[in-house]
Amino acid sequence: MNIPNASTVPNPNEYAGDEVSAIVLDPGYSTTRAGFAGEDVPKSVIPTYYGVLDSESGSEYLFGENAIHNPLRNLEIKNPWSTDGIVENWETATRVWEYAITSRLTGAKQTDPIKNGLNDPLNGDPDVEMEGLDDAEKPLTDSPLLMTEPGWSSTKAREKYIEIAMEDWGTPAFYLGKTGVLAAFAAGKASGIVIDIGASMTSVTPVIDGMVLKKGVQKSPLAGNFVSNQIRLIFNQSQPQIPLTPHYVVSSKTPVDAGVPSQAIYKTFEIPPTASFRRNEEERVLTEFKESVVETWAGPGRFSNGTNEELAKATPGRPFEMPDGWNQVFGVERFKAVEGLFDASAALFDAENPRPKDEQTIPRLVQAAMQHVDVDQRPAILAHVIVTGGSSLLYKFNERLNSELQAMFPAPRIRLIAPGNVVERKYGAWIGGSILASLGSFHQLWISKKEYEEHGPSIVEKRCK
């Protein structure tokens, strides 16, 4: 008899599971996550950024991690999402998502030998079979699809989702879940307030009994990309300016002392890659910087308050080395990049990056969201503050968030729920979707193809509440 431990797969009967090989697709600004429901990690995580190669024969789209980091000439890196958390370019977004599904999950489908054309008689009429063939070529013909959407997506966007899933991908059943709800499910809670700090958007979603309080959903652009821009501003404003060199331009480097200009051999390009490519590559360096250097002032109080800055100065700095060998120990300035998320007045700004508004900071978002929660529910909601999203992995972020919330709501007990596991934090919504779509009792909620054909795309409003 095997004793169940943390790594053994639970018996489906234990969690009322019934897996129908559904696919869960969790599109985001930075990455798109896809995988089979019932698994604990998305199998396919691809960058949402895509490359466009313009040539005489038309533009060629490149998807996936390997393609977009290749310094080809004329390679433009783009993102189908707009910066306010809504899909802007539906056509390419569909292709990116399809790539996420087909590249790792369903694969290129082997067509039936009867229909693959190889065995056709030369004089046969291929058109007769084409309709059936079309259906078979669609990527999702035998997997129900659960997609996630942000809490503020419009009716139009939701209808677009189901159209893509049904028409373009031919899924037999579809469901649209909100990221907030799914992240709460991933944390094992049906009620709570979900603070999701992603790449482009931070959202605060009150969830009650597995449903979003629509009026309470708050969003703001102060998220991971904002922190990156803050780091850029720190680099630009420091004296001397800190050079930000992406990996692809460096051929080889030699170690230098801290603060000394680098002595690296750079690659030469006949036609240097585009600015958007360079920016995307710089983002990777900044991500590394965020992961290893940037720190959140843990509180109590704001970083700019009184003696906190002095205290921070007393802590040892953290070294960082650029890809070209330039390196420096970052002291108190490493706190400044994140402070803008909590204290708009502490954010750095210039002409391109305007100063954020006070009501966009995370504590204010939570406050605004709580205003829409009935007072009877507030204590229960505040006892489940679920923190998710990749940017919430910033060092000491949760400590700060906790102290801010405690200061704001001194009366009720506040409990932050943030999984320590990096994967669970980054893919919270996907994991929630994976749980949901693998539940036996969930299968009655799917919108089937038949229902879609009957009622049209508007059914999504009625069914996915």
Next chain:
Amino acid sequence: MATRRDVQDIMGLGGADTPKTSIQKRPKAAAPQKKLLGVNREVAALYGERPPPVAIYEQKKTYRAKRQNAGPAKKWIQQPFSNPARSDGLILKHWRRKPGPRLNPENGEDVIMEDVENQDPQVETEYEFAKYNVQVEVPSYTDEEYEAHLRSYDWSREETEYLLQMVKEYYYRWPLIYDRYDFRPSTTPSEPSSSAGGDTTTNNIKPDIDAPGTEDTPSKSLAMLPFVPPATRTIEDLKKRYYTLSATLMKLHTPETAMNPAEYSLYETLNSYDPEREAARKRLAVALMNRSADEINEEQWLLAELQRINMSATKLDTERAELRDRLEAPVPNPALAGGLAQFQTSQALAALFAQLFQQDRSKKRQSGSGRLSLSATDIIGTPTSAHHANNAQHLSGSSSNRKTSLAQPGGGSNLSQHPTRNLPPQLEHRFNVSTHDRLTSGISFGSDKLQKLRQAKSNVQTQKIAAVLAQLGFPEIMPIPTARVAGAFEGLVGRVGKLLDVRKVREKEEGELRILEAMKGKRAGDEGGPGGGEGDTEDKGVKVEVGEEGEGTQNDNENENGDGDGADNDNDEGGEDDDGDGDDDADADDGEEDADGDGENDDNDIDDDVEGEEVEGEGAEADSESARQPSEAMSSRTGTAAPSASASASHKRSASVLSGVSNKSNKRVKK
């Protein structure tokens, strides 16, 4: 290694028997001792003879059981199933064990196997999770019922139905219903949209009472105005509408009398929903939520304090009760009665307490706290302890005094947390806060202090004071002896004492005045002739008195004058002695006293003089009395130029009177 056998060999002891016996013995000794498996030999040796207290189970090292080879690997198929909870017959597939091939002995197995593989598996129509598809029931009504009972002034039927649908859709989750509630009244097709004229949606709402005829009139919006529902409905509005509707329908379907208890209680609950009260409750809850951190800390501190007070109060009460039981217990042995009687005063109790405390302390050095746990902390906890003097702030009054003492048990760690505030004098007055001097140590009853206020030095004086107080309508014990009340009472008692003194002096002087007047009259009678009727009678009276001893006359006179209160002169004089300074106060004092004094002054001037003399002091008074009376006697002597026998007799009499007075004054002087 040398075994025993080797030693035996060497020593030449080798017998054939001995090894045998040892061999026989050995298994016997080993048999009862069960060898523990899975425990190191060294560890097992540590157990010694006795078995370990915790049962040790041997865990045998086992390997996973070998896989049972039950034929070829079982096949799995994607079993299609349909969900009865769905209406559209969606067929999904899940992995299931392939059902085993039906063995048919007549046909070859291979054929059937192939058949099964090629067949599409049967679609399962039963689904185990379909049972979780539970719908809620919402009340339903007919048109007649709605028209007759359910019409509302601010709810259209359309909106009511929308509400019911929302309730059903969101399973009575009111926060969600409220969140998603977005009623958009549908515009009736008969109504042209142009007639509204770019209006808001509220104009298109068709309320119940709206008559169809008025639809097209220009005053349509005016007519509907009272019935336009509020732009936003609160969650209380929604609940109220739904609950009243449910209650009405319940009542319609089952009359109240026919309801079973559960139904009736539900009906009651539905009917008793009060949106205003609910809203008020929520406002309060919001206020509670929005307390500042300081308020919360204060509340927590107060709660902790309250808990502590309660705990120590019960402790203290039990200890006090124990002590009281001890003190009040009836003495079974009369021989011991005298022993207990000595503890009836508070001073004696204090002494006893101190003694016990000393004993206890010396005992405590050896052992823990005794039965009568009079430890140092307890003493500090008792209200009469001297500890309070250390603390700057105290509440006044005995009851609050106790609270203060309880609030600082031990005076140690928690004392520092106590937020001391310095109140301005007005607030101190308002909240009745006062600071005490150092209290005397030891046990005393608060009621003793109250009694003490009423007591004078002498019992007679005390009784007099009590009589006056009773006349004024004071109860025996002050109901609420606060500091201020006690202070006022103390002042009052002091004044009563002074008043009594003054009255006594007045009476005495009146008495003397009467004697002197009698003497004067006598003398005048003597001079006028022995035939004076009045003088005669007086003379006779006096004569009669004279016939007795001097002391006796004096006493009689006093008795006549003093209304019975001058029965014992000694006591009176004692009282006078002590009250000398009190008199000074009385003269310097205010209203009542003066008024009384004036009244007396009006009565007779002599009294006034006397009082003036008395202020100077006892000795002076005595001197003046003795000095004046001889002088008057002298004057009367000088007045009577020709002393006669009667005159001499009267003189004698007066002398005897004088001697009486002088005796008295002498006594005073002696004192």
